Amino acid sequence: MTAEPRPGIELVPPRRLLVAPVDVFFDLHPGDRALVADGDTIPVETPLADRLRDPRTAVVAGTARGDDAGEPGDRWSPAPGRRGQEREGERPGELLFRSGGRWRIGTGDHAEPLLAPFGGTVHEVRPGIGLRLRSGGRALVGVETLAGPTSGRLSIVTGPDGEVRAPQVDVSAAGAILVAGARIDAEALTRARAVGVRGVVVAGLGVKERRDFLASERRGRAAVHGLPPFAILVLDGAAGRPIASPVMDILRALEGRTVAIVVEPPCLVVDDPTVDLPRPPADLVWVRSGPLVGAEGRWAGLAGPRRFPGGVVLEAGFVRFGDRPPVAVPLGDLERFV
Amino acid sequence: MTAIPRAILAIDAGAATTAVAILGRLGGRWRLVGSLVGPAPVDPDDLASTLVARVRAADPGLADAIGLDPAAIEDLPRLEAHSSPPVSLGVLAASRRAVGLLTGVAERTSWRVVPASPESHDPREMTDLALRPEISALLVGASEPPGPDERAAIDDIAGLVAAVLRRRPELRVVVAGPIASRRSWADGLGEGFAQAAERILEAPPLGARSGPDEALREILEGLLPGAADTRHTAMRTLVSLADVLDRRIELIEIGFDGGLRAVAAPGVADDGPSAEGVRSAGGALVQPEPDEAAAEEVLAWTTGSLDRHRMGDRLRDLRSRPWADASGEGARLRLAAARAAMTRLVDVTPDLSARPAPDLTLVAGGAFAGAPGGSIVLAVADVVRRTGATQVALDHARLLGPLGTIDDPDDRRDLVADVADDLLSPLGSLVIAAGMPPRLRGRAATGTITLGAADGRDGNGGGGATGTKRELATGELAILDLAPGTQAEAILEFRDSARIGRRARRFSVPVSGGIAGVMVDLRDVPLRLPERRDRRRAALATWGEQVWPGDDR
Numbered sequence: 001m002t003a004e005p006r007p008g009i010e011l012v013p014p015r016r017l018l019v020a021p022v023d024v025f026f027d028l029h030p031g032d033r034a035l036v037a038d039g040d041t042i043p044v045e046t047p048l049a050d051r052l053r054d055p056r057t058a059v060v061a062g063t064a065r066g067d068d069a070g071e072p073g074d075r076w077s078p079a080p081g082r083r084g085q086e087r088e089g090e091r092p093g094e095l096l097f098r099s100g101g102r103w104r105i106g107t108g109d110h111a112e113p114l115l116a117p118f119g120g121t122v123h124e125v126r127p128g129i130g131l132r133l134r135s136g137g138r139a140l141v142g143v144e145t146l147a148g149p150t151s152g153r154l155s156i157v158t159g160p161d162g163e164v165r166a167p168q169v170d171v172s173a174a175g176a177i178l179v180a181g182a183r184i185d186a187e188a189l190t191r192a193r194a195v196g197v198r199g200v201v202v203a204g205l206g207v208k209e210r211r212d213f214l215a216s217e218r219r220g221r222a223a224v225h226g227l228p229p230f231a232i233l234v235l236d237g238a239a240g241r242p243i244a245s246p247v248m249d250i251l252r253a254l255e256g257r258t259v260a261i262v263v264e265p266p267c268l269v270v271d272d273p274t275v276d277l278p279r280p281p282a283d284l285v286w287v288r289s290g291p292l293v294g295a296e297g298r299w300a301g302l303a304g305p306r307r308f309p310g311g312v313v314l315e316a317g318f319v320r321f322g323d324r325p326p327v328a329v330p331l332g333d334l335e336r337f338v
Numbered sequence: 339m340t341a342i343p344r345a346i347l348a349i350d351a352g353a354a355t356t357a358v359a360i361l362g363r364l365g366g367r368w369r370l371v372g373s374l375v376g377p378a379p380v381d382p383d384d385l386a387s388t389l390v391a392r393v394r395a396a397d398p399g400l401a402d403a404i405g406l407d408p409a410a411i412e413d414l415p416r417l418e419a420h421s422s423p424p425v426s427l428g429v430l431a432a433s434r435r436a437v438g439l440l441t442g443v444a445e446r447t448s449w450r451v452v453p454a455s456p457e458s459h460d461p462r463e464m465t466d467l468a469l470r471p472e473i474s475a476l477l478v479g480a481s482e483p484p485g486p487d488e489r490a491a492i493d494d495i496a497g498l499v500a501a502v503l504r505r506r507p508e509l510r511v512v513v514a515g516p517i518a519s520r521r522s523w524a525d526g527l528g529e530g531f532a533q534a535a536e537r538i539l540e541a542p543p544l545g546a547r548s549g550p551d552e553a554l555r556e557i558l559e560g561l562l563p564g565a566a567d568t569r570h571t572a573m574r575t576l577v578s579l580a581d582v583l584d585r586r587i588e589l590i591e592i593g594f595d596g597g598l599r600a601v602a603a604p605g606v607a608d609d610g611p612s613a614e615g616v617r618s619a620g621g622a623l624v625q626p627e628p629d630e631a632a633a634e635e636v637l638a639w640t641t642g643s644l645d646r647h648r649m650g651d652r653l654r655d656l657r658s659r660p661w662a663d664a665s666g667e668g669a670r671l672r673l674a675a676a677r678a679a680m681t682r683l684v685d686v687t688p689d690l691s692a693r694p695a696p697d698l699t700l701v702a703g704g705a706f707a708g709a710p711g712g713s714i715v716l717a718v719a720d721v722v723r724r725t726g727a728t729q730v731a732l733d734h735a736r737l738l739g740p741l742g743t744i745d746d747p748d749d750r751r752d753l754v755a756d757v758a759d760d761l762l763s764p765l766g767s768l769v770i771a772a773g774m775p776p777r778l779r780g781r782a783a784t785g786t787i788t789l790g791a792a793d794g795r796d797g798n799g800g801g802g803a804t805g806t807k808r809e810l811a812t813g814e815l816a817i818l819d820l821a822p823g824t825q826a827e828a829i830l831e832f833r834d835s836a837r838i839g840r841r842a843r844r845f846s847v848p849v850s851g852g853i854a855g856v857m858v859d860l861r862d863v864p865l866r867l868p869e870r871r872d873r874r875r876a877a878l879a880t881w882g883e884q885v886w887p888g889d890d891r
Contacts, residue, residue, distance in 0.1 A: 010384040013377040013661065030465045057462040069528070072501035096465045097501035099494045099522040106462040128505070129469050143658050207633075207650035237658050238651035289655070289663035302388070308665035311710040311887035315376060332355075332377045332661040 005283030008302035008317060011331055012285055014338045017246060018277065020138040025264040026114060026149070030128040031055045031094050031106030033075065035113075040122040044151065044258075044271065045115045048122070048131065052108035053226055058093060060103050070095050073127040076105050094128060112226050117151040117260030118271040138277065139267035140250055142201075146210065147217055148231025151260040152177040152198030156251060160203075161242035161294065166191045173197050177259060177268075179251050183240040186212035189232070193220070199231040199261045201251065201268060204240040231261040233268055242294040246280035246337045253277055280337045285319055290333040297321040299336070303328040343415045345371070345404040348740035349382045350568055351420035353594035354623075354660035355704045357736035358385045360393060360414075361757060362404035368753055370760035371404070373735035375707055377661035382418075386411045419568045419739030422448075424595045424619055424626070425474040427558070428467055429453040432480060432488035432495045436544055440479045440514065443549040446686050447558045448569065448596050449475075450619040450626070456491040461498060468502040468509075475561055476502070477554075479514030482543035493522040500526025503534050512557055514550060515543030559617070569598040569617045571742025572702065576602040578747065578754040579761075581611035585697035588690070588728075589615070589738070590683070590718065592676050592705040594660050597621015597683040601690055616690065621683035623660070623675050623705045628653040635681070638867070639674035639720070641879040642667065660704070669709055670886070673717050676705040680721040694839060695726025695770075700762070702733035711765040711853030712817070712885030719768055719815075720881075723863045726839040727769045727828070727847035730854070734763040764822050766852030771830065771845075772863035773837035774812045785810045785832035787858055789818060792825035792848065815881050816858040820851035828856060854885065 026048060028034060033050045036042060060076065070076070077092045093107030106128070120135035155176040158164055162181030166188045169178070174196030180188075184202050186209045192200060193216070205213075213232065220227040235243060243251070253275065260269040270277070283299045300318035306328050307313050317334060318326035346368075348359040359373035374389040391408040394401040407413075427449035431437040437455040444451045452473065454464050468476055478499045484492050496517045503511060504527065517523055518538070527534050541557050542550035564570040572591060580587045580602035591598040600615025625632050633649040644652065652671055655663070664672065684691060699718060706714050715730045737757065744750040754761070774784055788807045806818055810830070820826055830838065830845040838845045849856050868874045 008388070011376050011380050011388060013379040013659075025471075030462050030469065055462055057460045071504070072526075073505050096461060097494075097497040097522075097526055099497035104461045104465075104494070104498075106465065126505075128465070129471060206647060207654060208647040238654040288659065289668070290665065304392075310666045310669035311713075312665045312669045312708045314664055314708055315374065330665055331380075332659075332664055 005299050006301045009283065009285070009299045009336060011302065011315070012299070012317060012334045012336045013332070015335045016141055017250065017279075017337050018138045019141055019265075019267070020136070022118075022120075022135045022137055022139045022267070022269050024133050024135075024149075024262045024269070025130050026133065027130040027264070028126075028128055029055060029106070030096055031108055032128070033094075033111070034125050034127060034131055036122045036125065036131065038123055038125050041120070042116055042122060043119045044117065047113040048116050048133070049114045050111040051114050052106070053110045053112055053221055054108045055106055056108060057096070058091070058105050058107050060105055070098075070103065072097055076103065110226070115229070117149040117262060118269050135269065135271055137269055137271040137273060139265070139269045140247065142233045142235045142266045142268070143237055144234045145261055145263045145266040146205070146213060146232040146234070148199070148229070149260060149262045150177070150199045150229035150231040151258060154179065154251065154254045154257055154259050156255050160245065160248045163240070164188050169195060169197065171195045177201060177261065179243075182242050185209060189213050190216060193227070193230055196228065198229060199233065201233045201235065201261070203234075203236045203243045204238055205232060205234045206238055206240070210238075231263070233261045233266060236288065241288065244286045244335070244337070245296055246278075246284065249278045249280070285317075285334045285336050287319070287329060287333055288335050290330065292327070292329060292333075295321055300326040306330075345406055345414055347386055347411070347414040347416045348735075348737055349386070349416060349418040350736040350739045351382060351418065352378060352568065352704050353421045353423070354378050355707060356380060356382050356385060358382055358389055359735040359737055359740070360386075360389060360406065362400070362406075364400075364403065368756035370735055370737070370757055371400070375736070383411050386414070417740035417743050419566050419571045419743055421569075421593055421595055422563060422567045424448075424450050424622075425562065426450045426452050426472050428473045428476045430464060430468065430476060430478045430495055430499060431455055432491040433457065433485070435485070435487055436479060436481065439544050439547075439549040440477055443551050443554045444477055444558060445620055446551070446616045446618055447555050448562055448564070448567075448617045448619055449558055456494065461494060465498055465502065468499065469505065473509075475510045475512065477512045477514065477558065478517055479541070479544050479549070480517055481546060482516050484516065485546065492517070493520050496520035497522035497526045499523075503527060503537065504530050510537045510539065510561055512539045512541050512554070512561070514541035514554060566743055568739035569593070569596060571740070572598060572738040573600055573613055573615050574742035574750065575738045575754060576600055576700070577611045577613045578741070578751045579700075579758060580604045580613070581751060582755045582758050583698070587698045587700055588696040589700045589702060590680065590722070591702040592621060592623055592679045592683070593703045594624075595619065595622050597679055597703070599683050599687045599690055601693060601696060614690070616683075616687045618683055618686050620686060621679050623672070623679050624653050624657045626657065628657060632678075635678040636671070636674050638874070639677040639878065640670065641875045641882060642670070664708060672705055673709055673713055677717050677721055679705065680717065684721055691722070691724060695724050695728045697728065699728045699730045699768070700733060701730065701765070702736065702738055706732060710886060712857075713882070715765050715768055715854040715857050716815075716881060716885045719770065719857060719859045720865060723770065723865055725770050725772045725837050725863060727767060727849065729767050729850045730765045730852065731762040732765055733761060735761065737761050764850060764852035766820070766854035767828075767849035767856045768859065769828060769830070769838065769847060769849070769856065770859045770863065771832075771836045771838045773835065773841060774832065774860065775834050776812075783809045783833070784812045784860070785830060785836065787816070787818065788829040789820065789826045789849070789856065790829060792827055810858060810860055812860050813862070814860045815884065816860070817854065817884050818856045818858070820849065820855045822852050824851035825849075826851070826856075830858075
């Protein structure tokens with residue numbers, strides 16, 4: 001049985017570990033084609049939409065349906081007889097707007113499927129904007145997802161404070177989502193992509209690694225064959241810090257299972273409701289910033305306003321790290337898990 | 339008949355931190371009993387409960403007198419202001435010039451501006467931008483008649499926006515200029531014209547070189563859900579404060595999602611007190627996606643050895659958890675980011691910069707919470723480069739927003755009159771002089787400053803450091819001690835003429851004491867920092883070491 005924590009812990013910023021149900025937004029852009037409709041219940045890996053890899057604008061004379069004026073957002077397909085005259089509009093596309101009696105459409109030569117990373121019910125399908133997929137599962141919340149969505153088998157390759165480098169990533173990790181500890185460098189990300197890793201979960205991703213990865217993504221998307229699904233879920237932020245133990249405990253409980261990384265909200269989706277996910281003690285607090293970053297301890301009560309380095313006076317709380325006497329830490333530097 | 343409450347709970351719920359304050363009615367007037375600031379995710383009622391418990395522990399008699407009970411927080415009458423989450427405005431026009439004019443106006447509002455024109459985006463990309471769910475409204479404009487640069491694409495823009503209006507029934511559009519008269523506009527809206535009409539607001543057209551500033555800003559601000567927004571309500575309190583104190587007051591507020599710069603003046607003759615201000619999303623402490631330019635802006639104000647990437651990391655973390663890492667180097671980073679934000683705010687408010695120095699400069703916002711007083715005055719002096727003398731104070735309990743939620747101006751004025759002394763935490767006085775001959779740069783005895791008693795007699799009356807005389811050198815930042823609450827007269831005499839509001843050799847200005855004393859700033863106006871990073875850091879460090887505690891350098 002867990003004892004009630006000392007008073008004052010309610011002033012420590014709460015961090016929500018898990019959300020349920022999961023309602024995920026997948027963005028679509030003009031020219032993309034939704035393949036599902038409101039209310040559809042779909043299994044994992046169902047194609048949700050065709051996304052254009054090389055979107056562009058084309059000008060066409062009118063809709064292919066004779067007298068129908070057309071509505072913005074409708075699909076446009078060339079009438080068979082028009083081939084040859086409407087060279088720009090040979091590919092199907094999406095009606096954008098009409099000006100000077102001619103329609104502008106969003107179209108492209110190559111599309112790639114957007115696969116559902118988990119099963120659920122589709123709602124709010126809006127052409128050119130996005131669609132939502134709701135699942136009864138749970139999700140571990142992060143702060144940002146780059147690329148994605150994706151799904152794969154969860155594999156832990158280092159400890160919570162570890163850092164993954166390129167030599168540690170090999171082909172045996174193909175198809176997996178790797179838990180990469182505190183940091184991962186850009187070279188390791190590139191190698192992970194190359195050997196078929198489906199995703200990475202990491203505590204911190206610096207702006208340099210972020211920039212390099214996004215540039216690599218852009219190049220890959222522009223290439224002829226495109227890229228397989230891949231995503232990076234950032235759990236905490238840009239600076240390197242260990243993964244907090246309550247988060248790591250959940251990841252360990254999920255190791256070997258299929259999970260998904262999605263973009264909005266940025267989270268790791270667990271579609272299996274039968275998995276027992278551990279919850280931390282109510283008085284556990286984690287230091288997310290400051291000189292004691294990464295340390296975990298037990299809440300020992302409010303310390304009141306204290307003067308900290310820089311001459312700054314901040315509200316603080318006492319935290320007991322191990323068997324040592326309590327230490328005053330600014331409340332803003334702490335997190336508790338709910 | 340409604341009984342007058344004995345205590346009020348004031349809540350300023352920001353995006354980074356939440357401040358709660360208890361106002362108690364004692365001896366027939368309202369006083370600030372206490373305040374507490376906590377991280378934004380914390381429930382304000384939990385903060386209030388802790389504050390009330392502290393008041394009760396410190397003075398049970400006082401707590402009983404005003405009826406404070408930690409278990410009955412929900413029974414307290416409340417004045418609650420909050421920071422509205424930022425919303426984005428898509429700005430579309432037929433040419434880069436037209437978009438620039440519209441953007442120039444929109445950046446002087448609380449909207450986050452996302453511009454696009456056919457010269458920067460193709461039609462599909464512009465449609466994509468307008469369809470994004472995070473875009474809450476569109477601003478589309480053209481000159482009357484359309485300029486040569488607009489004629490080629492104005493029909494496309496009109497058709498594009500009309501089509502987006504049909505696809506997004508929740509979207510509102512502000513139309514500035516002859517867009518609605520284009521045929522593609524009517525064709526685009528089609529049969530939905532009547533339904534869309536209520537979502538379309540008309541604004542004056544663009545000029546050749548300027549946008550319709552005041553009228554367009556009013557329309558754009560009116561689209562925001564801002565009734566209890568801190569930056570709206572703070573303006574109302576500022577007007578009451580200027581009236582009560584009979585002083586011209588400038589308010590500079592730097593918040594997490596935007597900034598506010600406003601100037602209020604007391605009433606004259608039959609005219610009541612007035613205020614003019616600009617709220618700008620560009621004045622946010624950290625932009626939502628801090629890029630390399632943002633990192634450079636902050637690096638320009640730092641003395642540490644962070645490179646651009648590490649600074650980018652720090653800014654992203656500050657954006658994601660703005661209540662964290664507020665001590666040590668984190669405190670310095672905040673003040674550097676606050677300077678960068680103030681610079682952006684000052685850049686979009688040249689009309690306010692052109693005014694004479696106010697009697698009182700009031701600094702507000704979570705960016706300054708907890709920082710040493712001298713560092714706040716120095717941050718203001720670094721960025722708001724206007725010659726003159728002004729007292730600097732801090733809204734330490736963050737009452738400006740909550741008090742502004744009182745709708746009745748008379749009731750608000752009465753409450754502000756009661757708590758004005760408690761609301762303002764005096765940081766000191768700032769005197770900025772300029773116009774000294776460059777040949778005197780760095781030499782001692784360019785001039786002198788003498789602090790005398792406020793009534794004009796020399797001597798040590800009034801406490802603090804009155805009677806102090808100090809030599810001044812061009813380019814110097816001098817700080818003289820003057821205790822909080824002390825009034826004095828500063829006599830500045832220069833060998834050659836200088837400018838402190840006006841040009842002369844001898845000046846006599848009233849100054850007030852504070853945590854930072856009297857800061858006399860003889861640096862360049864505008865401030866010119868060395869181009870080389872090491873020299874710039876050395877200059878900033880030299881000035882900074884006077885205001886930051888020595889043990890933390």
